[in-house]
Amino acid sequence: MTETEARAQRIGAPVLAVEEVSLTFGGVRALTEVSFDVREHEVRAIIGPNGAGKSSMLNVLNGFYQPQHGIIRFRGREFRGMKPHVAATMGIGRTFQNIALFRGMTVLDNIMVGRNLKMRGNLLQEAFWLPAARREEIEHRRAVEEIIDFLEIQHIRRTPVGQLPYGLQKRVELARALAMEPSVLLLDEPMAGMNLEEKQDMCRFVLDVNDHYGTTIVLIEHDMGVVMDISDRVVVLDYGSKIADGTPDQVRSDQAVIDAYLGVAH
Amino acid sequence: MFYREVGQYKTSYAADQALLPILQDRIGIAVILLIAFVAVPLTASNFALDSVLIPILVLSLAATGLNLLTGYTGLLSLGTGGFMGVGAFACYKLTTFFPNVNIIFLILCSGFFAAAIGTVFGLPSLRIKGFYLAVATLAAQFFLSWCFIRIPWLYNYNISASIEVPTKTMFGLAVTGPTASSVTRYLIVLSIVAALVLMAANLMRGRIGRTWMAVRDMDLAAELIGIRLYQTKLLAFAVSSFYCGVAGAMMVFLWLGNAESESFNINQSFLILFMVIIGGLGSLLGSFLGAALIWGLPIVLRHAPDYLGLHIRSATVDQSTFVILGVLIIFFLIVEPHGLARLWQIGKQKLRVWPFPY
Amino acid sequence: MHLLYSIFVDPFMQMGHAPDLLVQTLWDGLVSGVLYALIALGFVLIFKASGVFNFAQGIMVVFAALTLVGLNEHGVPAYVALALTVVVMLVLAVAVERAILRPLVNQPEIILFMATFGLTYVLIGLGELIFGGDPKVMISGELGLPSGSYRINMLGGYVQLQKIDIAAAIIASLMVAGLGIVFNRTRIGRALRAVADSHRAALSVGISLEQIWVVVWFAAGVVALATGIMWGARSNVSFALEIIALKALPVLILGGFTSIPGAIVGGLIIGVGEKMGEFYWGPLVGGGIESWFAYVIALVFLLFRPQGLFGERIIERL
Numbered sequence: 001m002t003e004t005e006a007r008a009q010r011i012g013a014p015v016l017a018v019e020e021v022s023l024t025f026g027g028v029r030a031l032t033e034v035s036f037d038v039r040e041h042e043v044r045a046i047i048g049p050n051g052a053g054k055s056s057m058l059n060v061l062n063g064f065y066q067p068q069h070g071i072i073r074f075r076g077r078e079f080r081g082m083k084p085h086v087a088a089t090m091g092i093g094r095t096f097q098n099i100a101l102f103r104g105m106t107v108l109d110n111i112m113v114g115r116n117l118k119m120r121g122n123l124l125q126e127a128f129w130l131p132a133a134r135r136e137e138i139e140h141r142r143a144v145e146e147i148i149d150f151l152e153i154q155h156i157r158r159t160p161v162g163q164l165p166y167g168l169q170k171r172v173e174l175a176r177a178l179a180m181e182p183s184v185l186l187l188d189e190p191m192a193g194m195n196l197e198e199k200q201d202m203c204r205f206v207l208d209v210n211d212h213y214g215t216t217i218v219l220i221e222h223d224m225g226v227v228m229d230i231s232d233r234v235v236v237l238d239y240g241s242k243i244a245d246g247t248p249d250q251v252r253s254d255q256a257v258i259d260a261y262l263g264v265a266h
Numbered sequence: 267m268f269y270r271e272v273g274q275y276k277t278s279y280a281a282d283q284a285l286l287p288i289l290q291d292r293i294g295i296a297v298i299l300l301i302a303f304v305a306v307p308l309t310a311s312n313f314a315l316d317s318v319l320i321p322i323l324v325l326s327l328a329a330t331g332l333n334l335l336t337g338y339t340g341l342l343s344l345g346t347g348g349f350m351g352v353g354a355f356a357c358y359k360l361t362t363f364f365p366n367v368n369i370i371f372l373i374l375c376s377g378f379f380a381a382a383i384g385t386v387f388g389l390p391s392l393r394i395k396g397f398y399l400a401v402a403t404l405a406a407q408f409f410l411s412w413c414f415i416r417i418p419w420l421y422n423y424n425i426s427a428s429i430e431v432p433t434k435t436m437f438g439l440a441v442t443g444p445t446a447s448s449v450t451r452y453l454i455v456l457s458i459v460a461a462l463v464l465m466a467a468n469l470m471r472g473r474i475g476r477t478w479m480a481v482r483d484m485d486l487a488a489e490l491i492g493i494r495l496y497q498t499k500l501l502a503f504a505v506s507s508f509y510c511g512v513a514g515a516m517m518v519f520l521w522l523g524n525a526e527s528e529s530f531n532i533n534q535s536f537l538i539l540f541m542v543i544i545g546g547l548g549s550l551l552g553s554f555l556g557a558a559l560i561w562g563l564p565i566v567l568r569h570a571p572d573y574l575g576l577h578i579r580s581a582t583v584d585q586s587t588f589v590i591l592g593v594l595i596i597f598f599l600i601v602e603p604h605g606l607a608r609l610w611q612i613g614k615q616k617l618r619v620w621p622f623p624y
Numbered sequence: 625m626h627l628l629y630s631i632f633v634d635p636f637m638q639m640g641h642a643p644d645l646l647v648q649t650l651w652d653g654l655v656s657g658v659l660y661a662l663i664a665l666g667f668v669l670i671f672k673a674s675g676v677f678n679f680a681q682g683i684m685v686v687f688a689a690l691t692l693v694g695l696n697e698h699g700v701p702a703y704v705a706l707a708l709t710v711v712v713m714l715v716l717a718v719a720v721e722r723a724i725l726r727p728l729v730n731q732p733e734i735i736l737f738m739a740t741f742g743l744t745y746v747l748i749g750l751g752e753l754i755f756g757g758d759p760k761v762m763i764s765g766e767l768g769l770p771s772g773s774y775r776i777n778m779l780g781g782y783v784q785l786q787k788i789d790i791a792a793a794i795i796a797s798l799m800v801a802g803l804g805i806v807f808n809r810t811r812i813g814r815a816l817r818a819v820a821d822s823h824r825a826a827l828s829v830g831i832s833l834e835q836i837w838v839v840v841w842f843a844a845g846v847v848a849l850a851t852g853i854m855w856g857a858r859s860n861v862s863f864a865l866e867i868i869a870l871k872a873l874p875v876l877i878l879g880g881f882t883s884i885p886g887a888i889v890g891g892l893i894i895g896v897g898e899k900m901g902e903f904y905w906g907p908l909v910g911g912g913i914e915s916w917f918a919y920v921i922a923l924v925f926l927l928f929r930p931q932g933l934f935g936e937r938i939i940e941r942l
Contacts, residue, residue: 062490088492100490102483104548105476112473113480117492119473123501126472127465133472138279145279180491342734394926397677397733397881401873402926405919416910532867536741543738585752592745595738600727603735 012040021070093182114179331509340482348410351530353511380511388503414527546605644781657895682869689852713845762856874922
């Protein structure tokens, strides 16, 4: 069995779907009746020119924006709009285009924050540092150290993230999202502004995450090479509407896509 | 050279997560506590205790409270004085209602009243941020100040509109009131402050501290990874106000001996905020350094002319103190905007590589 | 029931019964509103151009008024003293730029805010050292400001208007109009607006930030001087104003931190709201609610319109 076939076998039924989602800010339409689905374990890319509404789409998915119309389906439940903490509780993780790390905190603390939803300690336990709090802290520290090893950031564990170079910050952000043990991970331009080497590293990590943890991945990316290489299916947005949806090969040969995007860019 | 963690390997996460992972720090704290609990009570004069050490400890606690809110959670508050007042008046009423209950217990209880009021006034923080929130807390400050004057029930209808601390004893020893000795009061203040600050340190190294700092650094991202902003912010207000309330109660019962609404006015709020900023936002050590500097400096300035043999009118000295304090605040902000605590860190870093910096 | 009546019905009955008192209260409110508006105005100027939340605006008012009166006490003729005070405010602006703004450029807002606290202390100390801490009487007569009052019979009673208050309103309007012209019509005004929009973009097209800061702090100083004269003419010149100046904060919340019209309208609303609240609702809780009522108005307002009266809606992005 080839590697591609093995991957294809892992991909299961749709876990996340948006139906006819529309989003407007005042008079500006950011998204117009966009529908697509994401299947279990797949790497799903959203591409499109600047201002096509890609980030808005992710923001709708994890509840930061409330769409005016449309439905989000996630694991058999229907939502008119998500709430951020509901999305987080149900296992939707997220990284951001302009890194949204907690700059004053160390790498370790940033990733530990990602464990927050899994922790139960209350004020009294923590104030008195009772055995329960201690145990919990150590248990989650162990989980976090695993992620740190996985993403190869052991050496910067104690560094405040504000002092890290851009590429590493992106990696820490991925680590923080992974700490939530998400079933779906939304990555907003994980490779933006990176050099070739860093991009290759990041691609490897994204695929490793997909393989190792079985995480479903939805990513926005501008680098066509990367998108075509690592994604199973691609959605193309332009001016807030979906213009194409399919495998990388299908999308590559789609005339509407070439006109709107590839034809201009390349 | 003197200060290095080389060779101190951690073999368990528990050791790595200890409050003071480095041996030198543990020794340092032990020495400081030993001096504070043993040497100081044996040697310090009443003046040093009453006018320097007790005030600094009490103000440090208030500064710690504000630091939890402003430094760690990023919510600027100008209502500290008001929350301290709630603690003080609550404690006074509690001693009236329960005259036989242990006073230390009552002081700690009064913190809960401050926490409740603080939470109520923290509600606007759910909608607004930054300086807008600061103005909202200013509303709390002025409203509470007004209550302290206009609700005579709070000071038991006393004609002077002030609270007089009753004498309370523990183990036959006067703890509060005019007959309580400075050393007794100092030791009690020190114990309460040490215990509460230890608790704050615990909170800050665990889950709750991390969620607070996450909200401070980027509240939107924090929300998106599942931190409930409402609960987190309100909890910060509650805990912070608890500390301020206890500090307020101690201020009246263990330091001043009596107080009126003036003690908890807007200037008090600003003073505590100074201490936090000069000391270092987001640093517990900074709260102490800031309190020591802001409280100690005017005392030094006031006595400096005498030592130098100069005879200056006391009014002039007071006014110059204002100018010098102002200039120093600006100076410190320019030299190290992250506060004294950062200077201390830099010093440690220097010591680590001394005498071969390269 | 009785409580609801006394909150929601009774005050309005009173207004209906004694319309002259209502007009008088409104007028008093507007008059103190002008003072708040002026303090807020100085504040907005500085915030717009340098992003500094200038806590010292209140004390600048006191300092300016003290300097004016103090110089006059030392035998300087009133108008010369006025001119000298303007010079002092210019020196202050330069000093602030050199000693505070320039070294602290690019620091977080809260650090600059604290620095203006330091400035407040310095100004309080200096003011008392040089001119003494006792309240002084404003030299309004020497400056040619009117005194006395008009008494207008109307609505079955009379309303009393102080001439100085009318003069204050006129001067305030002139000043706002003048600032409006400077902001919208001149080269320096254009630079100011550019700086207010984005420091970096302004720098990149060759606008000197240092110069703009001096200009703005000087303008705020002149506004402070005018405020000090108006306010000194009504009560005395003393450091008590420092606390009153904090009332500019709710005004700013109402009007938005960067809007000059907002500062004016907000000031008037707060002034009127506060006087009405004190006069009609204050007695219900024992009076004295003036000290916090303004903040409550601002707070309630904030919950419904966080961006202020004239502020732009902020869409948060990630």
